[in-house]
Amino acid sequence: MNDWFAARRQRMLRLKVRREGERPFTPRLSAAAPVFEQCPRCKAAVTRAHWEKNRLVCPECGFHRPVGAYRRLSMVLDPGTFQELDPDLAAGDPLGFPGYGEKLAGLRRRTGLREAAVAAKGRIGGLPVVVAVLDSRFLMGSMGVAVGEKIARAAETAEKARLPLVIFCASGGARMQEGILSLMQMGKTAAAVTRFREKGGLYIAYLTHPTTGGVTASFAMLGDITLAEPEALIGFAGPRVIEQTIGEKLPAGFQRAEYLQEHGFVDAVVPRDEMRDTLAKLLRLHQKGGVRRDAE
Amino acid sequence: MTQNDVIPAARRVALAREPGRPGVSGAVQALITDFFEQRGDRLCADDPAVLAGVGLFHGRPVTVLGTRKGTDLEQNLACHFGMPTPEGYRKALRAMEQAEKFSRPILTFVDTPGAYPGLEAEARGQGAAIAACLARMSTLTVPLIAVILGEGGSGGALALAMGNRVLMAENAVYSVLSPEGFASILWKDSARAQEACELMKLTAADLLELQVIDRILPEPPGGAHTDPAAFWRTVDTALRDELRRAEKLADPARHRQRRFRAMGNDWLSAGKETI
Numbered sequence: 001m002n003d004w005f006a007a008r009r010q011r012m013l014r015l016k017v018r019r020e021g022e023r024p025f026t027p028r029l030s031a032a033a034p035v036f037e038q039c040p041r042c043k044a045a046v047t048r049a050h051w052e053k054n055r056l057v058c059p060e061c062g063f064h065r066p067v068g069a070y071r072r073l074s075m076v077l078d079p080g081t082f083q084e085l086d087p088d089l090a091a092g093d094p095l096g097f098p099g100y101g102e103k104l105a106g107l108r109r110r111t112g113l114r115e116a117a118v119a120a121k122g123r124i125g126g127l128p129v130v131v132a133v134l135d136s137r138f139l140m141g142s143m144g145v146a147v148g149e150k151i152a153r154a155a156e157t158a159e160k161a162r163l164p165l166v167i168f169c170a171s172g173g174a175r176m177q178e179g180i181l182s183l184m185q186m187g188k189t190a191a192a193v194t195r196f197r198e199k200g201g202l203y204i205a206y207l208t209h210p211t212t213g214g215v216t217a218s219f220a221m222l223g224d225i226t227l228a229e230p231e232a233l234i235g236f237a238g239p240r241v242i243e244q245t246i247g248e249k250l251p252a253g254f255q256r257a258e259y260l261q262e263h264g265f266v267d268a269v270v271p272r273d274e275m276r277d278t279l280a281k282l283l284r285l286h287q288k289g290g291v292r293r294d295a296e
Numbered sequence: 297m298t299q300n301d302v303i304p305a306a307r308r309v310a311l312a313r314e315p316g317r318p319g320v321s322g323a324v325q326a327l328i329t330d331f332f333e334q335r336g337d338r339l340c341a342d343d344p345a346v347l348a349g350v351g352l353f354h355g356r357p358v359t360v361l362g363t364r365k366g367t368d369l370e371q372n373l374a375c376h377f378g379m380p381t382p383e384g385y386r387k388a389l390r391a392m393e394q395a396e397k398f399s400r401p402i403l404t405f406v407d408t409p410g411a412y413p414g415l416e417a418e419a420r421g422q423g424a425a426i427a428a429c430l431a432r433m434s435t436l437t438v439p440l441i442a443v444i445l446g447e448g449g450s451g452g453a454l455a456l457a458m459g460n461r462v463l464m465a466e467n468a469v470y471s472v473l474s475p476e477g478f479a480s481i482l483w484k485d486s487a488r489a490q491e492a493c494e495l496m497k498l499t500a501a502d503l504l505e506l507q508v509i510d511r512i513l514p515e516p517p518g519g520a521h522t523d524p525a526a527f528w529r530t531v532d533t534a535l536r537d538e539l540r541r542a543e544k545l546a547d548p549a550r551h552r553q554r555r556f557r558a559m560g561n562d563w564l565s566a567g568k569e570t571i
Contacts, residue, residue: 086566088566089564089565089566090564090565090566091560091563091564091565092563092564092565093563094497094506094560094563095495095496095497097495144560145559145560145561145563145564146564148559148560149560149561149564152557174450174451174472174473176472176473176478176481176482177482178472178560178563179471179472179496179497179498180470180471180472180496180497180498180503180506180508181506181508181559181560181563182472182560183450183451183454183471183472184454184508184556184559184560185559185560186430186451186454187430187433187434187454187458187556187559188556188557188559188560190427190430190431190434191430191431191434191458191552191553191556191557192557193431194431194434194435195434195435195553198435213451214450214451214472216423216424216427217411217422217423217424217426217427217430217451217455218426218427218430218451219427220423220427221421221423221424221427221428222427222428222431235418235422235423236411236413236417236418236422236423236426236451237411237413237414237417237418237422238413241413241477242413242414242415242418245412245413245414246414246415250415254415254418255418263419263420263421264421265421265424
């Protein structure tokens with residue numbers, strides 16, 4: 001019986017990954033699609049199968065291509081353990097921003113996502129965990145009311161079930177189209193993960209390209225452990241804004257994952273092929289890693 | 297209120313940025329006695345863009361925090377025109393810790409275009425510093441009343457404004473980003489800032505309706521800078537009233553967590569029927 005559920009969960013996740021396509025707005029693999037795809041950085045021609053096998057990391061230069069939320073979950077969770085939380089959660093249009101509704105509808109069709117964040121319960125290396133993932137293909141992973149609520153609920157689910165929490169961040173910051181209410185999600189999410197941590201829960205923040213603005217200035221920088229993907233852009237202000245302010249060019253490597261590690265804001269830069277093992281090890285090291293029994 | 301109701305949002309943005317607009321230094325002069333300013337983040341520097349200190353508000357010790365723009369060009373530059381650096385936020389964090397230790401309520405006064413976007417600011421963790429303030433404010437066991445006096449710009453403003461109660465001057469503005477930045481991001485055209493002002497819901501009346509703020513502080517006709525004394529009298533009365541109420545809260549931390557937990561939730565839906 002359990003196997004049946006596990007198989008069903010695995011099918012569900014595989015389906016969602018397939019809907020995601022391989023890169024922004026390529027709906028699905030088709031027979032007509034080219035077999036080779038160029039690496040956006042080193043221009044090496046790599047077969048789709050190879051990209052797939054290599055977790056969308058270029059085998060030639062190590063470039064980490066962006067990963068959709070469901071694909072990310074399929075990479076880290078043990079097969080057959082994916083259970084999505086609040087899959088239908090969405091928010092309205094508080095400013096009545098022209099064209100926002102159509103934009104959301106279009107993105108939902110193209111990405112198969114309901115919003116810019118996906119949360120799920122599952123297992124990593126056999127240990128149960130709550131994982132939330134932001135997806136940069138959905139309005140740059142920007143945090144509106146629905147994304148803030150998903151993160152807060154993920155922390156609360158982890159708190160109630162006494163599970164560790166892992167959040168993969170990827171965001172341009174607050175969602176402009178939802179105005180001030182987006183800004184308020186910084187307070188909501190910061191408070192939610194803080195409450196979880198104060199009760200003894202383990203929160204691992206995994207920063208992926210790009211993590212900026214209001215997400216950096218709230219839950220992304222509040223992990224007990226902070227990991228980052230190689231070369232991910234991580235910062236509060238965007239590079240363009242800083243260049244305009246100080247009137248000079250920024251040094252190479254500025255605001256990249258390695259730079260943050262050097263400046264003391266990241267525990268480790270972890271390449272994608274070590275992501276799963278690193279998380280499994282951290283979960284093991286913290287035993288269960290959830291909220292303490294006496295912290296009710 | 298009278299004709300103030302029909303002031304366009306763009307006009308309010310201009311009023312909020314008026315150079316003579318009352319700020320945190322004025323608040324300390326008008327409302328606080330025996331003020332002692334605390335400087336430095338105890339890590340590397342003192343950022344004058346954040347004012348922190350202890351003083352008496354109607355005889356009661358309080359911690360005062362605020363963002364400062366400075367009154368002449370030299371000060372303006374030292375304060376980055378009211379844009380704090382991570383050192384400023386870490387000073388604020390230190391003041392919050394002490395307020396809790398000595399059971400003092402916290403009054404914050406916000407007037408900032410946003411956190412300073414500079415190279416050193418990023419190197420020293422601007423995002424992490426703001427996040428630390430938000431996290432700490434969510435657990436503070438003492439009441440915190442925030443007052444948006446002029447510009448409430450982005451995360452740099454929220455970093456001092458997670459209050460049990462949030463008050464806002466009638467002509468102040470509070471938004472996710474400056475109207476110029478908003479127009480530049482969404483329309484790639486910062487010249488459309490005027491249009492952005494009307495769309496963004498950044499005025500006190502809009503924010504009261506969205507339940508982001510709790511109370512509007514009326515200003516003299518023409519704006520607070522035309523008669524600061526009268527404005528501070530209004531603020532004084534409101535703060536006494538708010539503080540009296542906040543001190544009756546059984547659990548100020550939980551109250552604050554609930555207040556922010558609910559932000560925007562009226563707009564949530566779980567079904568398929570949304571936009």
